[in-house]
Amino acid sequence: MTHIDSTRIENAAARLDQARRHRIPCAPVRDLLPSRDPATGYAVQQVLTASRIAGGAHPVGHKIGLTAPSVQQQLGVDQPDFGVLFDDMVCLQGQVIDSRRLLQPRIEAEVAFVLSGDLDGPLDETTVRKAAGDMVAALEIVDSRVADWDITIVDTVADNASSGLFVLGAERIPLRDQDLRTIEMTMTDARGQRLSSGTGSACLGDPVAALCWLARTKQELGEPLRAGDVVLSGALGPMVPVVPGETYTATITGIGRVVAEFAARR
Template structure:
């Protein structure tokens, strides 16, 4: 498999508004998919984008069941995708959008896998903010997970509220809670324990997975922890508010 060929093909198709190109369906291993994803990241950075962090996906059992996948995954975050709480998204600029309810963690010290423990990951977290990941369901995620990973695991944008910084060492991330409201109706309540026990365990997984590809989890990176809840679809006009205890609310709307 020529990874560079796949990278160029996916980028060219995306420029034409075509995702999950048929040419590569069923042809990528997971390792190749991540190599493609990281190669696309390198191309985007060379073109002027700023790499600001990572996303962890499918950390909650509810998400794994919903997507028909049974292990976490990762993608990258770009500075151009960062949005403050209260952002109003233009529906016409989105492809079948949805949202997930997460914490956005800031890494204070570099973690290098393999062998990163949950305790080491927890000690490395310098801040945490309430967050929404805005995803685009650009293709059938579960039908070809590896092609979805090459396409950056549905990532579109991430919306964050004010961070808690420094993060008190005694704060139990697994005991954090979220109440999710869509158009003022409460639709779900969940806890941080759904994210692999807590977000620090997810962060350790990410550091170790990145290590398989020779990447550190560098200080200063922002990391979307993985959703406390299932993924929610969106409709034009929707207003979303997710209230995280003890971190505060985060909001977004779609017009």
């Protein structure tokens, strides 16, 4: 990582944390982090993660972002990024979500994995599949603490990969040897209108490939994925803005469906 004053890291973390706490979007942090190296963003993310844990939040897994080639091109990168999932991000199906918890929410459908084994040894697709455990249809409510989503790769990585909340479906299907490249996703609103659609190949070519990338990346960092971790593998189609009072349903062939309902704005 390009050397950078730790004071700049702390200042960037403080800016994002204040935006999260007060629900007021902030200016991008790239002005505090002149290096475009994503590692500087991860340094900020680590400070924020430690602060969340010190405040009582518990990590439950990770999310993978930037799995679509078009989004990578937009931000000038050639690989995904990741963020940390905390227990207070979990929303249960049937639980009405208050969008006032968020700043600029958008929603996307994904395949989630609930790992059945640790991923801390030699890694290839076979070993990753063996530890991947169950697949679950998921809706990720992404969010940005940066005003107007004016982000570069450093901004989004620092901001915990623009994470917000997530909902998991009720059905769990073992991954085993299933080919996820051809699964189809459809997301609709309460009136059945299609809002987004896509296939497994939209997620880094294959959601399993995304999981492999994260497993290798975390292992290189000395923080391997563990049994029980939830991994959101990346969007299967375009994300859409969240509308208060709306209900979103995603159906993924061979895996199941998941619903997220948002409270109407008072």
